[in-house]
């Protein structure tokens with residue numbers, strides 16, 4: 001096992017400052033919500049546009065995506081859905097790398113986002129120039145990057161993976177005897193390394209949301225809910241993952257709530273996912289895993305500050321103005337799309353996506 005040096009304090013501080021500056025969606029009355037939804041429906045129809053939303057965005061956006069023929073999904077399904085859609089315009093409600101991935105796979109479509117400022121701490125933690133220098137020092141390694149990276153970082157990689165297919169892909173590479181450079185999430189990388197036994201060099205990024213889940217507080221919460229099953233996303237710290245009954249991607253965690261006979265679940269991932277869990281299993285009780293204590297306050301508090309920037313207000317605005325559009329240089333696209341297409345082809349082959 002080989003881990004790189006931690007991120008520079010400067011970069012770490014810049015990421016934390018950006019997370020603090022992310023402006024949350026405005027509070028709206030029921031009347032405003034109904035009116036905005038009506039106007040957005042009309043605009044989607046007029047522009048032959050479709051909503052592609054992530055599980056972590058606001059409930060209202062998830063509901064609207066489903067009601068209007070769009071999708072609510074993890075980043076793997078989002079990418080696949082956008083590429084197959086007949087719409088002229090994709091409106092990606094999520095964070096920037098998701099919009100970029102949609103554009104990489106659908107260059108002929110216009111790809112908009114409610115705000116291009118919605119970024120991701122993992123994406124930010126992996127500057128392309130630093131990463132390129134690191135790869136150059138290890139030319140005999142296969143470069144595998146998480147979907148939560150910029151197009152410029154994907155262009156440096158052999159494979160892109162999501163949490164939904166990372167284990168299968170890395171296991172496949174490891175069985176072929178390949179050694180792996182992994183970026184950017186250190187916790188997810190460590191989990192994959194342990195589960196697959198692959199030889200991996202791990203970049204030291206982390207997600208500002210999942211990194212805050214705390215094992216000691218989780219232990220205390222488990223004592224209050226002794227019957228509850230613990231569901232953990234593998235971007236969480238190792239000692240939290242170790243306490244899980246189920247570890248997996250958003251899709252795996254949703255499936256667990258739906259299919260396990262248990263009635264109480266402590267969930268260590270962004271609580272935006274509760275919308276889909278409750279929709280599919282309304283009788284189950286969902287409890288947010290603890291992110292802080294008296295000694296240490298949480299800053300993201302189990303909800304991504306950048307996912308929270310997506311709102312009905314900026315969604316309507318972008319459908320009117322079309323000014324938050326993703327553009328990718330064609331030469332960059334040519335390189336960045338290859339690891340994604342490799343991932344999708346593999347995922348289709350093993351039945352992870354249709």
Ligand code: SF4
Nearest residue numbers: 120121207208209304
């Ligand atoms: S929840 Fe974490 S990994 Fe997901 S977009 Fe937000 S910062 Fe990135």
